[in-house]
Amino acid sequence: MEDLNRAYQVRKTVLQMLSDRGYLVANSELEQTKEDFKKVHAAGLKDNMRYLKKDDPSKQIYVFFPTEPKVGVQPIKKYVSDMRDHEVDKGIIVVKQNITPFAKQALANFSQAKNITLEQFNEAELLVNITHHQLVPKHVLLLKEEKFELLSRYKMKESQLPRIQINDPVARYYGLQRGDVVKIVRPSETAGRYITYRLVV
Template sequence: MNQIVGGLNPEASKMFRVRKTCLKMLSKRGYVVDENALQMSTDQFRDKFGETPSRDSLTILAEKSDDPTDQIFVFFPEDEKVGVNPIKIYCQRMKTANVYRAIIVVKINLTPFARTAVKEMSLRGYRVEYFRDAELLVDITEHKLVPEHIVLTDQQKLELLERYRLKVSQLPRIQIADPIARYMGLRQGQVVKIVRPSETAGRYVTYRICV
């Protein structure tokens, strides 16, 4: 018998946590996220999505706080290993809605053909990221050992380089595959400001460029 967790069965409980992490991730990327959705309880989740919610019903669409035309979808495909067909459906949905960014949250992984389809979408101006459920069960930025990360705008990056008379090549690096880089949706060339607490200075600030 499935154990009920917080009023939800195990699968629904998992999706409650995964979707909440996605909402927090979007918020930290600068997208507008409904506060009620962020604070949703397990009971409210069950009332809205049902005892056994379909993953498709959990789809999210959000817009940037400083540019409502910059929107992003978050899709939750049903298949354990997502093939080409769902990718084509998502691509058409994005095209119809005039949305060029998406996150696909998969149970296990994308098939090799699906990964190729995602790469082909990038050549047409779309940016599609993907995460596994297991990667989003907890919000990694809330761990006590993870410092605050703030993505700089292009203008802020330029001002940083001019202020310290630095070349881009002189900045420390963060790999694009780094979990925090993926969480923040960093692109190559973007700079992230990292703020750590310091016993002497109050806080210690460093910068890294995504490569």
């Protein structure tokens, strides 16, 4: 029962994360109650999910939930094969524990050789949606045109922007890539809101 409670919370965060990244996630999934989740998954959890991008349905993402506690190279090869079969170049693996060093190396190799982005999250990282915490300000990814406009307006190079690390928890949540620029909106007692921009490095 505790496993189902944990799985419910992790999947809820994953669905919110996909929705925040611009993927089509049904409201019925986002608002599914714990009781309904347990009824659907009483016989066992689904191993993977696939979602389409709102603004471009040809862009899809896979989410894999390996059942084994420690994930090795073989499951990763299978996931990459599934992604290639369906022409999907983005994926997320949600693992119960850390993946093996060989599996970590395999992830890096697939990313370079096959142009596949396969992110890895531990369940423990997804038990709570960090973007819902009151101390985490709103982050908005700028489109390429918006980034160009920002740099033109202030007559600056992107290297002059403050930075955010690619492995920052919020950057990982939004799936940010090196070179992306995010707008960070914080509440301000004097100005109402305070806006800064960060370059992902």
